[in-house]
Amino acid sequence: MTQILEVRGARRVFKTPEGGTVAALDGVDLDVGQNEFVTLLGPSGCGKTTLLRSISGFEQLDSGALMLEGKDIGRMPAFRRPVNTVFQSYALFSHMTVERNVAYSLEVAGASKQEQKILAGEALEMVGLSGTGSRMPSQLSGGQRQRVALARAIVARPKLLLLDEPLSALDRRLRQKMQIELKALQSELGIAFVFVTHDQEEALTMSDRIVVMRGGQIEQCGAPRDIFRKPRTKFVAEFIGDTNLFETTIECVHGGRILALTREGTKIWLSEETKLAKGDAATVVIRPTDLQVQDAHSSCGFRGKITRVIYLGTDLHYYVQPAVGGQELLVVSRTDGSRRAPGDEVTLTYRPERAHVVEDC
Amino acid sequence: MATPHTRERLFLFGLLTPVTLLLGIFFLLPLAVIVIYSWLMPGLYGGVEWEFYHWNYGRLFGWADGVMEIYEPIYLKILLRSLSLAILTVLLTLVLCYPVAFWISRLSPRWQVVFLFLITLPFFTSLVVRLYAWLLILKPSGVLNSTLLGMGLISEPLEILFTRTAVVIGMAYVMIPFMFMPLFASIGNLDRSLLEASSDLGAGRVQTFFKVMLPQTMPGVIGGSVIVFIPSVGNFVVPDVLGGAKGLMIGNLVEQQFLSARNWPFGSALSVVIMAVVLGVMLIYVTRLVREGRAS
Ligand SMILES: Nc1ncnc2c1ncn2[C@@H]1O[C@H](COP(=O)(O)OP(=O)(O)OP(=O)(O)O)[C@@H](O)[C@H]1O
Ligand SMILES: [Mg+2]
Secondary structure, eight states: OOEEEEEEEEEEEEEOTTSOEEEEEEEEEEEEETTOEEEEEOSTTSSHHHHHHHHHTSSOOSEEEEEETTEEOTTSOGGGSSEEEEOTTOOOOTTSOHHHHHTHHHHHTTOOHHHHHHHHHHHHHHTTOTTOTTSOGGGSOHHHHHHHHHHHHHTTOOSEEEEESTTTTSOHHHHHHHHHHHHHHHHHHTOEEEEEESOHHHHHHHOSEEEEEETTEEEEEEOHHHHHHSOSBHHHHHHSSOOEEEEEEEEEEETTEEEEEETTOOEEEEESOOOOOTTOEEEEEEOGGGOEEEETTOSSSEEEEEEEEEEETTEEEEEEEETTOSSOEEEEEEOOSOOOOTTOEEEEEOOGGGOEEEBOO | OOOHHHHHHHHHHHHHHHHHHHHIIIIIHHHHHHHHHTTEEEOBTBSEEEEEOOHHHHHHHTOOOSSSSOOOTHHHHHHHHHHHHHHHHHHHHHHHHHHHHHHHHTSOHHHHHHHHHHHHGGGGSOHHHHHHHHHHHHSTTSHHHHHHHHTTSOSSOOOOTTSHHHHHHHHHHHHHHHHHHHHHHHHHHSOHHHHHHHHHTTOOHHHHIIIIIHHHTHHHHHHHHHHHHHHHHHOOHHIIIIITTTTOOHHHHHHHHHHTSOOHHHHHHHHHHHHHHHHHHHHHHHHHHHHHHHHO
């Protein structure tokens, strides 16, 4: 796949008002393919916005390279870069009509009035806002403004669209709707999107690839399924979705099979490639959806007692206290006929290939 | 029974009454006196005779018969000169203050306070004293000329003092804080992400300035222009000190009529004309800008 954007060794250090320094970007490598939807995900302050602003040209990298379609754009001023941004605050021009807002990039590029009108109309139609062109931004709802900002950013068909938490100001319902629309729009346009969020659900829903960032570095980068199933580190495992963590010591490695022992002595079987050897410490992750609640007399698994049951419509959350002690485990299962109640003795089972060892940092 | 609505009105009424009375007494009353005086006959030794007399305006606009009063086109010329001086002052202060306001608005709050203080500093000394300082700077053997001569940039002293240039410089100097404050407020409130958005969408600096920044800060531009223009038209202190005999402005004329010629009705007529003209110019300017702001 040809890359539209390549970021190599990007570094950006800020001085803090307190007199120290903070590396907002600390050696970031990132590739974005043509027509790819890449999401930058990470906790607050991990450098997502800084990375985005470096790509759009509002921040200069201290070191590192920035290539767009193979051309170095590191020194190019923002207004020359064929990259557009959807701002978190929308940044609509309040003194212009919606249509002029949308047509702005065409206007400054010297397109004819007629062309501006046609293309702006098309872009507005794409985001489902035809007929609002003559309004002022102040006469639109929050969701509509967000769509105008989107239309404005895509009207000139940039090579790459950057979106910095564009949905965070919307309510949950609207946000879910926009997630789907945004994804559809992206495949329709064939423009690569780099999307920033700190909402893991949003990232899983929309992305072709998720880039998990932490402290100015990329922690892991991969398809949503891989990130969720095979988190590289404990940080990623805990950041994406609920998770059960077990601190273990490797007991034996044999072929593709691993046996790990928790401190309390519970056995965990894993089935994956590993460099670990007997005696090594290992953190094991099992997703709550990968645990099944069985009757107490079932053989291998974690024995325990249900402490809480939370009903969430389609899902049930069971909190189970292992009999041998240690951390409470979370099990998510579909709501089915079986009615288990707090106090019930149960055994939690899992498939060995769903247990996964993560790095401990 | 008082609904919340009427109670609110009563409350507002109570709040507004004092200021209304104050304005009525100290603003409208003198204004009415001036308008009435302008249609009365000047008394022989100052004051007025209570008799309808339209030659005050005749003297200005040309229907004087040459017997009661003499028509002099010089008055209108001086009025025009004063207007152009005021416009020049507005433009000059605008061009000087805008970039400075932008620059200061980007500083940290601590430095902003320092610079705002520096800009209001001139108010701490009397206007006349400050203008005499300018006199010392601009006079042929003054600081400016001796510096330029010393550097060899000019071979003989520039004749700036007692010219219109000196008046414009002095006026701009006096009016800068008045232009600066509304501009600074407007530019400080400007959402920086709008400028980034403009640049992101492909607009260079010049385009961003004219298409986004200027329209967005228009309230400050209009406010500053109005606040500078109005007192500039009638200002008589600056032309008095720096303008010399050739720099006579309409404000000086009014001053003369009231204080030395003791022709109050004619002075009043001049004042009424100034007010009407200023009001007219302001109305045209503001409505045009507001309409443009809405259209663009
Ligand atoms: N202009 C700046 N001056 C100083 N420090 C900055 C500046 N911009 C960002 N930083 C610091 O750089 C780090 C990364 O900031 P950034 O805005 O990229 O985080 P983020 O991942 O976008 O966070 P969020 O999810 O909260 O938006 C933070 O520690 C922040 O305090
Ligand atoms: Mg951010």
